[in-house]
Amino acid sequence: MRTGWRIGRAAIAVSMVLSGMPANAATDRNEAIQRILGDPADMAAPGCVAGVFRDGKTIHVGASGSADIATGRKLDGETLLYAASVAKQFTALAAAKLIESGKLGLYDEVHKWIPELPRYRAPITVQMLMNHSSGIRDSLELLNLAGVEDASRSNMEAALELLMAQKDTNFVPGTAYSYTNGGYLLLAEVIRRASGRPFHQYANEAVLKPLGMTRSFFVSGKPPPGLIANGYVPTDRGWRPSNQYPAFSGSGGLMLTIADMARYDHDIQVGHMVWTDKVAAIMLTAGTFSDGRTVTAPNFDGMPYAGGVVVGQRRGRSTVYHLGSFESFRTGYMRLPDRALGVAVLCNRSDGGSLQRIDRIIDAVEPGYLTPYDRYRPVVAAPYVVPPSRVMPQPGTYVSDDLKAEYRIAVQGDTVTATVTSAWPGHAEPKRMFAFFRDATGALRADTTGMVVDDDGRGFLIQTPRVTGIRFRPVAPR
16 A cells, blocks of 8 residues: 555545544544644645654655645655655664674774774764764864855765864764764765665665665755755745755755655564664664763753664653754654654745644644643753854954865954855855854854954854864965
8 A cells, every 4th residue: 555645535534444543533633633734725835744653554644735836746645855864864774784784883983984084082983973972073064164055066075075174073072962964974984885885875775675665765966856845945925945955865865755754664663674673772772972871962852862863751751753954844753662653744844843743743643642841841952152252353364174165354343254265066156155243242153153263363263053163274475
């Protein structure tokens, strides 16, 4: 049976049969889910697709909105969408299959596989890459700082080269948590070298194909127009297409359908062709820091981070989940193991709010099962802090060896403008610019990018929430 049917009477009827619910109860539930997703007849806006799975069977698929507003193509269970960081569990799963076969070790030092990677303050292991305790800087934020405004115009080789240029990590590897796309990019490279095949090819053949995920795939370049649902961001005139997701795989790069997520959920629950007991242990065992503490993720309800998913108690119940967010796509997949229940949501709109939709769908399917929000106290991540700078930088040209980029600095009042010059594929033309404004604390900020100026004004550091310690030095006059 195909699980990606369009919304309609046939879908509701099949949903009732699979759920084992009385017809009226199933109808009420399905209508509640549809209200969460939006009006299925509204083709003037993007939307979301959701799948609900019980005991490995699909009990409901719902959708709203357009995959392409210009042509009126609907979103449905067979529509391919950019999965964003939901892909990380599939990258971790690809690594777990190599570990299961003995071709890779969970505690292998990354230098065993990538000897040209700089030596850092402590060894980095495969497990650290999987649970974000490596300290490796975020590759997408590095590309942005290096002048690449549209990641879809870059490539995996350039992203890896930039990552390899980093002479240090955000912290001593194994001592802290920092969510990083760079760690998963390195994990994909480890998988390439351990498997002897390009990452996208190995992941497609070793994970997606055996699961029967026949439409989904990892990319190795930008997909042709029309194959993937367009992403959209709201404007004062409606919706603007925005498809600037990275055109390479590892940290993301998975094009996914809800129908294929049903097959993934089925294998986890009952199939166990790919999701074997040994693989499950790798995927679901929380990482530990070098001092034995459990790796926890403040950006995911403070839950322990394992293999591309967080595991533990959320809203009073045992939960496994991960979310994805990039530009105009919002995605998520959550399982409640004690109820054999899975929910996946894929949205092609920047206001998609995948976690909120998943929670509301679970509340519709299992009323009262989750602790109500008014009694739930999630862990809140510490605020992002940029240290204040006593002085402004001196105008001129500065270079960063880490970014292999130049910043041309101009100062006017409390505003610092940095014009970026680099030769990385996809660098912005006209050139990328950052405008730093001094805030009430004395810090210089350009949105989430901070500048920390040396006391003599002759150099500075650049930082973001996922990248710290990027030093710029002045270029000597010629």
